[in-house]
Amino acid sequence: MSSVWYRPELADVIIHHGDIFTETHSIITDIVSGHLDIADLVQNMAGVLTNNEPENREKGMRFYTKILKELPRDYLNDMQVKFISKFYIDRLKDHHRVVPPVLEGYSVLIDMMEYNIQNCTDFLTVLFREVTCQSQTRQDRYNIYVIFQKLCNKDIDYMKSLGSDFVYGVISAMDGERDPRNLLFLFAFLQNFLKTVPLGHLAEEMFDVISCYYPIDFHPSQDDPASVTRDDLANALAPCLCAIPEFGDSCIILLIEKLDSELRLAKIDSLKLLVESCKTFTPQSYSPFLRALWSSISREMSHKTDDELKLIAHDALSALIGKMATTANTDMAFENLLKGILISAQTTIAEATTVAQFVKGAKVLLTAANASDQSCATITRAMVPATVAYYELKTAPKLQIASLDFIGDLYECAVNRGLLNEVRAQVDNVPHICLNAVSQTSKEYQMAGFKTLIRVQDCLGEELVVPFVEVLIYNVQHAQDNDLLSISVETIHVIARKFPELIMNLVVKGKCSIDTATQDKIVFQKRLNLLTNLASLDDFTKVIIEEMLKIITSNDPEALHVVEALSGSISMASVFTTEKVTQIESDHGLIDPVLSWLYKEISSSSPDALAHGYTLISNTIGSLPAEKQENILLKHTPKALEECSKDDIYFLIIECLYAPLRQTVYNSKFEEIMTVALGVALKSDKDVVRTKACVLIAHLLNKAEHGQKFELLYELLKTKLSTCNREDDKLCPRLITLYGWITKSLLMRGSEMFLFWLQKIVGILSTPQYSGMGAESIKLIMTEHPDYLNAKQHCRISLLYKQRMFETFSGLAEKLKTSIGPATRENYLLSWAYVLDKAPKVVLKNEAPKVAPIVIDALEYENKDMLLVSLEVLGHFVQASPGTVSGSLQTILPRLVTLTRYMKSMDVRIKSLECLYDIANTFRTSALLPYKQDVLLDLAPSLDDKKRLVRSVAVRARSRWFLVGAPGEDNVN
Template identity: 60%
Template structure:
């Protein structure tokens, strides 16, 4: 049998022995080595290829096709490829059973480098004449479609010249296709075909073939692992229906017909299709249908219950307006269309009695205006005067507030389209209406007016500055509402950005009288807040900051208020950029002034926490500085503060504020001494605030230390010190050590270091000890919790993105074989799991449901409010994802949830338990739930009389859902 392919006996071997198919690689090697010519191979196969039995001919074609598919694409010459191509074309006339091998083989031929497109014309003629595509099996139909697609990709120009016979052949081939996978292939390919191949007189036939699938009503089989969804098919079909402008009239008639049907999916598909058409259809295509289209879209825009349908209508309207807006100077149809929308919405606004009705109408106008610059000008020109008039005659406060906000929305759109110059006369009216609202005594009117004023500030004229400032400064001095005070300060800041000289005169030298700021004690905090806000503006920085620092260094009584205001403002990154903070520190020495003030105040205070704003201001300022400036500040102040710490440990709070926001690369000679002091205080200080601050600083050092020698020295220092502490017999040391272990673990896991495992194991030892298990659970909580003041990127810390997943996996491994726990230990263990699961990503909860569910179910038996709140919430998520593990545990879960639905200690636990019961009834199959129905209806009755309204509402929802189980038409199956 050795090299039998070199002899005519090859045909006999193919007919009688399937093993020959495994030897094709050897044949190809001989062909490439020129031991065998491809034409000689065909000659040797002549007996099998021309055999009278179709089954034998099929074997021959399969064998030769396999060789072609494995052959190098660039080996065969043009003559050889032409010869094989003609041979395969001739085989299309053979028995129908041979066609699959022919198609498979020709797919390989057209991939050959030396394949000439002239061969495909004859092939396609024979293919369409001899092969009825829809009579073939799914894979063979797919191969036909793939051949056509590949040929078009190979030489589109040649395919364009094949004429109407080619188009007709494609239409005949695809007509009647029903397989969803083939349809997905066709729908993705046909837009390219339709838009590039001249359809000629077959334009209507092509549209009919494609449109027969619209709208898609296919639903995949539930047991198909790679099912094509209805949504996939619908999304792919839409571009086919509008692939060429010549489909315009037919497509629009079709989508209008379906848009007016009662089928929800048909409406959604039609709206999506309308949006899709706007990418290819010319504006004039829509002219005869605009009135009908608006009526259909308008109906869906006012849908009150279906958000998806309403959103699709907004998207379709936007696309339509954008498409036809190009005709604004040549065709009256666009302007009439937009004006028709305005008239309809003006009527809706005038008749609106609720905020929802008003908002629904204005959203349509905003969608229209946002579609194009031309529509923006038309809508804004009409609606700004109309809205101002509406505000005047309408006496409903909520609708007036909404009208003011609507004016701001229209300004934003005009600004986006750079149409403010064309609309200047209308836009100039908005600030005047804002002043009318701001001048009222109602807080709601003032806030609405000020928020819109801030948005439209570029069109504020100077003659309105004085009346606005009068109102705003009155608010700053006397407002008791934080929201009104905040927006008033923001408005003054915005006006100052546009008119700095006027605000300097009216506010700094007038209303707030900066030079005598502290003489008027009434509302000093609020005025300081305003001034610190204004200090972020370059024109105001020098005069305000210098005065603030003068007060800090010389005025003991009011300095703390200034520090508090500066701390709040400088921490606001939208006001103070890094560059701005660096500039202030460089020009005025902010940190030095605050440290001097702190050193004086610490000596006189008995409550260190009262100076928290000073520490925060130092830390925030340093965090914004470059490395060189940070090092200079450390070198200047560290030794002095360390000396003071020897006298009073409260000075350590200053040290922590200097060191907790450093860049990762910053290091100086004092680090070791600071670290040792922090370690000592973290375990031996009697003040909780000092101990926790020391732990935080240690965590920052560990997290930010650069990889290499610096980190290793720091880590060894830590381990050596704690080893010596473990030998001491101090009653309080155990609790403090566990807390420190928590901070060390947090710092290491956040930076992605494997060393966290060593410290987590120490926490696990505590967690399994009845005497300190609660402290172990607190340490786990600390590791997973987030605080804006420590171990964040704002303080230049290293933050591993997947540290929560890593904590979950590690904790699961460490606790995998735990059993026979003490009751106290068990509760602490479950509480630790609750803290981990609460922060775990939803993807982890879904993938590990079988591991998590037993822990959650067991937790429902414990009387611990924090544990129950988290675990019931986790249970609700697992139920919503329809996990099988819950379905198998209903006999245990339902009684426990019923018991918790009357849990006296927490309303939230009762609500979440009832929500779980609702979700169970809503998710799992009727056959599974029906045996529990009657018991649940009785058990849920007491919650209907709960003293809290929110609990009663959820009880009604849950009980109603259980009541509907088994009702006609309700049955659900998994």
């Protein structure tokens, strides 16, 4: 057969021997090498191309199209492309069976480099005349649409020159299309086509053809793995409906009509379409419809339960106002729209008797204000004075507090848009209202007043500083509520930025001076917290820090409180930046006096009492550049090691020096530090010291630079641990904990060496004596700790480490499964729970067949943590991968019903009820009916649960099970 394509017998071979289709690569080789001319190939195929049987002519065209598809795109010259184009055009007139390979082939021909766009004129003429697009199969229709797209991409100017004939042909081709995949392609194509090809008098007809799909009412088959969703189609259709200004009136009328329907999806699609249309239509397009649009949008914003619908309605209002604002001061359309919104919202606010009603009107106004500069200025000028008056007239506390929040929102809107000067006259009185609020004894009033004052701080006048400070200082010294105390400190901080001299005299050197004698230690601590907060401001740093350092270095008994206050404030990144901490250390030397104080106190105080001192040192060092960190280590390491050799309590100082280092910091002492840390981690009798030693080992391994430095520390670690006695009952629990820290450290840095240590931990799960500790180590690996192995301390954190842990653990645990006995099974499952709790949901879905049996087994046990995770994962599987649990309903349902009476945890009862609801709402009726009566009977006690939240979920779950098999319910829910 190797030479048949050189002879006329090729036609008979194509007709009778399908194997020739597998030889096309050889034909291509001969054509490209010049041994065979493509015109001669057509001549040798004449017998099949002109055969009397349409089936044989179809074979011929399929063979030729396959040849064309495999040819290099730059092989054919202009004359050859022209010849093949005419050939394909002629074949369009053939029997309908021949048309599919012709369409496929011509689509390939357009991709040829030498294809001349003018060749398409005759092709399109014959296509529109001879081929009824909607009579073809789905794939053939798709090929026609692809041809349209390729021609437009090839030369859009030429396609535009074809005029209305081409446009009408496209409209006729797509009219009546129903396949979702084809529609998705068409909508994507039309978005660009409509904007580039003039429609002329066919605009109305084009809109009618497109709008017949609106709103999208489509539900994909559950069995289609690559199905097009309703949202995919709706999102692609909307830009087509408003692609050009000519669609303006028709589109707006359409969306208003659908907004007034009862169908929720139609409302959502219409609001989204309104948002999209504002990108294209002119303001004049909306002018005749503004009253109707506002009426419809307002109705949807008032929906009581549908939050999604309300949110989209607000988006639509924002887009409409933003569009109409461009005509401000021209035809009054914008002003009239804004006037109507203001009147409606003001009425809602004035008549409000609940906070929800007030917020409803306020949100409308804020949406309008945020939409444009013009609307922001207008609404702020109108509503700030009106809301101030509302505050003064209303006696309901919650409404007054809501009005303060609203004023703050309006003010921020004006500031964000740079309009503060334009509304200055209206907002200048706001601080007086805030003062009125904070002068109340109610915490809620004060919180609202301070929060609003912080937002409108630019309007605060000097004459109000003293009365505000009086209230604030009283709160700082006497407030028992932490929230009120925190907001008071924040408010003083804000005022200090604007009036530093006043606050210095009134607060730092006045009412809150450290020198002021006080017997109340609690008041003194609150003053210190305020002063350390203010120390972050440049105008206050020197005075406050120096006074505090004097106390620390003078053996003053109050030094402990000063260190605690400094530690608390410097830990707040929002208050003290790394640059500020570095400046304080450089200018005032914070670390040396605090370390000296720690050395004096460490032997006589508990670790908990000095914890703030260690944290202060750690946070300060962590903020410094690498060079300064190295200098501090050089200065303080020898003494710390010397003291630690006498008493391991001094290791806490080593830990706070070395744990926060940057990754580039390394010196000759690191090996010694690692050795000391290992000794302390395994031998110390103090729990907190052992934990800190494990933490430091983890930090050193995690941050050591790749290469020799890391290998040196790692080999040192392995060598030391290899000599440990595994038979020592006191040592083994400490080793297991250390393995957890080592695994976590290596896993987070992305090192493959974590596997060695994880294998040790997983192996322990089959040992009854230590399986519980093994589970705790797994928990340690998966749990994020705010103080250890975090970015603040410059640790390496691999983005996918939790996913990697899941994949590795599941493989190791699977191998261990056969050696797990009754005594260790609960801890084995608990370890799974800790891993599953933090694993990404998409990973769990992919591994559902493996994970589902683990989750179901875990429902037998009483462990609250394990049950919560198992129920969460089970609920995810029921909704995302129901097939993985459908065969176990006879096991799952009784266990879930039992857990609805789990008295140790309300959360477990709620989650089990939610799972029961999801099962009834997901699975086939035929699968659920055998269990219906038993579940209904067993759920009855939950209706009388002592917790209201449980009763609420129980009613929902039981009601859904009542509907299983009810008349009118589909077999598949």
